[in-house]
Amino acid sequence: MNNSKHFNVTIRVWRQSGPDEQGRMVPYEVKDISPDMSFLEMIDVLNENLIKKNEQPITVESDCREGICGCCGLVVNGEVHGPDEHSTVCQLHMRRFKDGDIITVEPWRVRSFPIIKDLAVDRSALDRIIQAGGYISVNTGAAPDANSIPVNKDNAEEAMDSAACIGCGACVAACPNGAAMLFTGAKISQLALLPQGEPEKQTRALNMVAAMDCEKFGNCSNEYECEAVCPKDIKVSNIARMNREFMLANLFSKH
Amino acid sequence: MKLDAQIPSGPIEKKWDSHKFNTKLVNPNNKRKFDILVVGTGLAGASAAASLGELGYNVKVFCLQDTPRRAHSIAAQGGINAAKNYPNDGDSVWRLFHDTIKGGDYRAREANVYRLAQISNQIIDHCAAIGVPFGREYGGLLSTRSFGGAQVSRTFYTRGQTGQQLLLGAYSAMMRQAAAGTVKIYPRREMADIVISNGRARGITVRNLVTGELENYSGHAVLLCTGGYANVFYLSTNAALCNVSAAWAAYKKGAGLANPCFTQIHPTCIPRSGEHQSKLTLMSESLRNDGRIWVPKTKGDKRHANEIPEGERDYFLERRYPAFGNLVPRDIASRASKAMIDEGRGVGPTGLSVYLDFRDSIKRKGEDKIREEYGNLFDMYHQITDENGYKVPMRIYPASHYTMGGLWVDYNLMTTVPGLFALGEANFSDHGANRLGASALMQGLADGFFVIPATIGGYLGGSKFEPVNATAAEFKAGESAVKNKLNKLLAIKGKKTPTEFHRQLGNVMWNDCGMGRTETTLKKALKKIPEIREEFWTNLALPGTSMEMNQTLEKAFKVADFLEFSELLVKDALERKESCGAHFREESVTPEGEARRDDANFSHAAVWEYKGEGKEPALNKEPLVFENIKIAERNYK
Ligand SMILES: Cc1cc2nc3c(=O)[nH]c(=O)nc-3n(C[C@H](O)[C@H](O)[C@H](O)COP(=O)(O)OP(=O)(O)OC[C@H]3O[C@@H](n4cnc5c(N)ncnc54)[C@H](O)[C@@H]3O)c2cc1C
Numbered sequence: 001m002n003n004s005k006h007f008n009v010t011i012r013v014w015r016q017s018g019p020d021e022q023g024r025m026v027p028y029e030v031k032d033i034s035p036d037m038s039f040l041e042m043i044d045v046l047n048e049n050l051i052k053k054n055e056q057p058i059t060v061e062s063d064c065r066e067g068i069c070g071c072c073g074l075v076v077n078g079e080v081h082g083p084d085e086h087s088t089v090c091q092l093h094m095r096r097f098k099d100g101d102i103i104t105v106e107p108w109r110v111r112s113f114p115i116i117k118d119l120a121v122d123r124s125a126l127d128r129i130i131q132a133g134g135y136i137s138v139n140t141g142a143a144p145d146a147n148s149i150p151v152n153k154d155n156a157e158e159a160m161d162s163a164a165c166i167g168c169g170a171c172v173a174a175c176p177n178g179a180a181m182l183f184t185g186a187k188i189s190q191l192a193l194l195p196q197g198e199p200e201k202q203t204r205a206l207n208m209v210a211a212m213d214c215e216k217f218g219n220c221s222n223e224y225e226c227e228a229v230c231p232k233d234i235k236v237s238n239i240a241r242m243n244r245e246f247m248l249a250n251l252f253s254k255h
Numbered sequence: 256m257k258l259d260a261q262i263p264s265g266p267i268e269k270k271w272d273s274h275k276f277n278t279k280l281v282n283p284n285n286k287r288k289f290d291i292l293v294v295g296t297g298l299a300g301a302s303a304a305a306s307l308g309e310l311g312y313n314v315k316v317f318c319l320q321d322t323p324r325r326a327h328s329i330a331a332q333g334g335i336n337a338a339k340n341y342p343n344d345g346d347s348v349w350r351l352f353h354d355t356i357k358g359g360d361y362r363a364r365e366a367n368v369y370r371l372a373q374i375s376n377q378i379i380d381h382c383a384a385i386g387v388p389f390g391r392e393y394g395g396l397l398s399t400r401s402f403g404g405a406q407v408s409r410t411f412y413t414r415g416q417t418g419q420q421l422l423l424g425a426y427s428a429m430m431r432q433a434a435a436g437t438v439k440i441y442p443r444r445e446m447a448d449i450v451i452s453n454g455r456a457r458g459i460t461v462r463n464l465v466t467g468e469l470e471n472y473s474g475h476a477v478l479l480c481t482g483g484y485a486n487v488f489y490l491s492t493n494a495a496l497c498n499v500s501a502a503w504a505a506y507k508k509g510a511g512l513a514n515p516c517f518t519q520i521h522p523t524c525i526p527r528s529g530e531h532q533s534k535l536t537l538m539s540e541s542l543r544n545d546g547r548i549w550v551p552k553t554k555g556d557k558r559h560a561n562e563i564p565e566g567e568r569d570y571f572l573e574r575r576y577p578a579f580g581n582l583v584p585r586d587i588a589s590r591a592s593k594a595m596i597d598e599g600r601g602v603g604p605t606g607l608s609v610y611l612d613f614r615d616s617i618k619r620k621g622e623d624k625i626r627e628e629y630g631n632l633f634d635m636y637h638q639i640t641d642e643n644g645y646k647v648p649m650r651i652y653p654a655s656h657y658t659m660g661g662l663w664v665d666y667n668l669m670t671t672v673p674g675l676f677a678l679g680e681a682n683f684s685d686h687g688a689n690r691l692g693a694s695a696l697m698q699g700l701a702d703g704f705f706v707i708p709a710t711i712g713g714y715l716g717g718s719k720f721e722p723v724n725a726t727a728a729e730f731k732a733g734e735s736a737v738k739n740k741l742n743k744l745l746a747i748k749g750k751k752t753p754t755e756f757h758r759q760l761g762n763v764m765w766n767d768c769g770m771g772r773t774e775t776t777l778k779k780a781l782k783k784i785p786e787i788r789e790e791f792w793t794n795l796a797l798p799g800t801s802m803e804m805n806q807t808l809e810k811a812f813k814v815a816d817f818l819e820f821s822e823l824l825v826k827d828a829l830e831r832k833e834s835c836g837a838h839f840r841e842e843s844v845t846p847e848g849e850a851r852r853d854d855a856n857f858s859h860a861a862v863w864e865y866k867g868e869g870k871e872p873a874l875n876k877e878p879l880v881f882e883n884i885k886i887a888e889r890n891y892k
Binding site for chain 2: 095
């Protein structure tokens with residue numbers, strides 16, 4: 001544990017009171033920060049002070065605070081989810097900063113994720129992509145014994161790598177084109193890698209890609225930014241698999 | 256309050272089947288005429304919405320987060336139990352039933368628990384079929400691990416992210432129904448009240464968290480799948496949005512609230528580092544498969560952990576409970592750790608932790624193997640503490656984690672209010688006074704995927720419904736009650752933030768009604784809570800308005816309810832003069848210091864009934880009858 005002294009920082013935060021309002025960066029000093037605080041706990045301290053002054057605290061979303069729910073998502077000093085690799089911004093700790101630092105904090109800036117207030121954005125487009133086919137059509141009660149369908153361990157592990165996506169939208173926020181390919185590719189890959197997902201492989205790829213386009217997400221131009229910022233280390237190979245599934249589906253699908 | 260548990264007659268193995276056979280069915284063509292309101296999209300809510308949608312009901316589902324996929328269930332790590340007996344180690348439905356009853360210290364209802372054990376296997380089958388990427392062996396079959404309170408390996412997992420994968424499975428099944436048009440999803444909504452019409456739950460009032468608008472929805476049944484209230488302790492392993500408000504609203508509308516004092520403290524969490532702490536992070540119980548828990552034998556030993564030789568370490572769980580060792584149930588492990596700390600043998604800068612040490616298993620299996628199994632947990636530990644768990648023992652401390660108490664439900668999962676059901680952690684049903692690891696996920700999915708689809712038809716098919724719509728007088732009354740409460744909060748204009756009040760309450764709850772409880776501490780808490788509440792209603796700082804996104808208002812709304820509910824929790828703890836499971840009354844211990852139950856006086860579920868503002872609640876009792884399991888002292892030695 002880092003026992004070094006408490007310190008002060010300035011954060012410049014995007015404030016925007018509503019979806020159609022003009023936003024701007026506002027500086028705040030935050031004093032007496034402990035290096036063991038998480039970044040969001042530092043914002044808590046600031047917000048507590050704002051509330052006491054009867055000022056509106058910064059709207060920022062977070063829930064689990066351990067990197068799994070996908071609620072939080074901030075751009076810290078221009079970096080999606082902050083400077084740490086493979087972690088969400090709620091896992092970032094203040095020991096990464098030092099006294100006197102000026103830290104900028106902004107929301108995801110993506111056409112398909114309109115800002116609701118301050119740092120909170122609307123990511124419901126991702127739900128609509130899943131709704132278009134990110135599932136296996138099996139009704140409750142109909143399943144055979146789980147061990148009746150063996151799954152090659154490597155495939156199971158790879159499917160799990162893809163399934164680890166937390167739906168935070170960092171990949172979209174980091175992409176210069178605002179593409180949701182990594183998100184969509186991860187779900188298509190997970191289900192394509194499992195025998196259970198095989199029967200609907202083609203329709204799934206077609207429908208999910210169509211939904212992605214319909215939500216006005218951009219296209220992939222191989223920048224690899226998405227992989228670099230993904231808190232769960234999801235690889236761009238998922239995009240390649242999606243493209244392959246999509247192509248095969250276009251060639252062979254009867255739908 | 257009438258407590259009829261509706262337990263079917265007949266031998267325990269046949270109860271569920273015969274109940275399903277005797278329950279009224281709703282004709283397939285009529286199902287779409289029934290509107291079902293599901294509040295919550297965790298494992299319980301998402302699976303209920305999915306399966307009811309598949310049956311053709313018209314489902315509306317609500318949650319606090321921006322998308323249903325972020326419900327608190329997402330954070331569950333270790334695994335989900337099932338009595339598959341794939342490892343051939345002697346497991347069976349009967350054994351899972353037995354372990355769960357014993358784990359709960361004989362304070363759960365036999366028939367419900369047996370059903371849960373029966374359904375457990377179907378859950379694994381269904382989840383594998385909908386694409387949950389369970390851990391597997393090289394032969395391609397499912398792999399299992401061990402959890403506390405069991406001597407068989409029955410816990411299925413997806414690395415350290417089992418809750419995530421199960422929730423995403425249930426969520427995807429629900430999204431499939433959204434595509435099919437049977438389920439409509441309303442995220443960013445907080446249920447603020449339940450609407451009762453002619454004695455039945457017929458709707459809900461929710462606050463739209465983006466616009467602040469109050470919205471009314473009517474239906475034929477309301478399912479509360481709103482999770483547990485561990486955040487009454489302020490610091491807990493639960494997500495920030497977890498709350499008691501929905502259950503509390505139900506209680507005030509006549510639903511009995513059972514065993515609120517049964518709250519679970521998890522032994523293996525990362526200790527807090529300061530006042531700023533906003534949550535405590537769990538280190539999964541699965542770590543106790545390979546980690547050994549110890550403290551130095553001598554008080555105040557300040558040496559570095561790695562410098563303390565083997566002979567001077569006290570592996571106190573292995574010493575006190577040789578049969579189960581590090582895998583004793585959570586309540587026992589937590590109390591044993593607390594006892595060490597109270598003796599002055601705690602470690603770390605504050606002395607408020609014990610070691611969880613992987614040295615021996617790394618020696619035995621190699622660091623790579625340990626990394627493969629628990630890598631993400633070690634990473635998480637490192638991120639938070641800046642320490643390397645492979646090289647120095649982790650430091651852990653107990654934290655509030657799960658709540659066994661909740662809304663009383665009968666065998667059909669219906670509360671004492673007709674048409675109001677409770678599923679998942681929100682109900683009190685299956686875990687008695689202590690939940691075993693990996694059993695909450697099992698229960699949430701059992702309730703949602705398999706129980707409610709079978710039982711709700713009995714209610715819907717067997718009732719006469721008058722037409723109700725969301726503009727009826729009952730809805731207007733509910734809406735204005737909510738409006739009043741919001742306005743009252745906004746009018747205080749005081750100096751203390753909702754979080755400060757919450758933290759203050761949490762301190763009282765943890766110190767006076769936490770791991771050890773006595774008549775004196777509980778009475779102290781009963782004095783302090785109303786004082787905090789009074790200050791809350793006169794000195795709350797709350798900027799902004801109700802007609803906008805206002806997170807401070809949301810927080811205040813939840814804290815207001817915790818400040819009322821906590822008093823009931825403490826009353827329940829005071830009333831239950833025995834120790835059982837996680838409820839440890841220091842006055843009631845065996846000579847060895849273990850929890851001593853008092854079956855003659857407390858073999859019941861304590862069900863509290865709201866009697867009106869400012870009035871004492873009434874205590875009702877559902878006696879527990881054990882016909883299949885012999886009650887014994889819980890022994891893990
Ligand atoms: C860190 C951690 C690890 C765990 N690991 C395990 C494990 O390995 N195995 C295991 O079996 N169990 C585990 N548990 C316990 C388990 O995760 C929970 O008990 C379970 O997921 C609860 O599911 P649920 O569906 O009942 O509620 P939740 O998942 O809590 O969902 C509650 C839902 O209700 C909604 N809601 C709440 N209040 C309102 C309101 N007023 N209005 C509208 N919506 C509302 C929320 O938005 C959410 O959608 C763990 C718990 C924690 C904290």
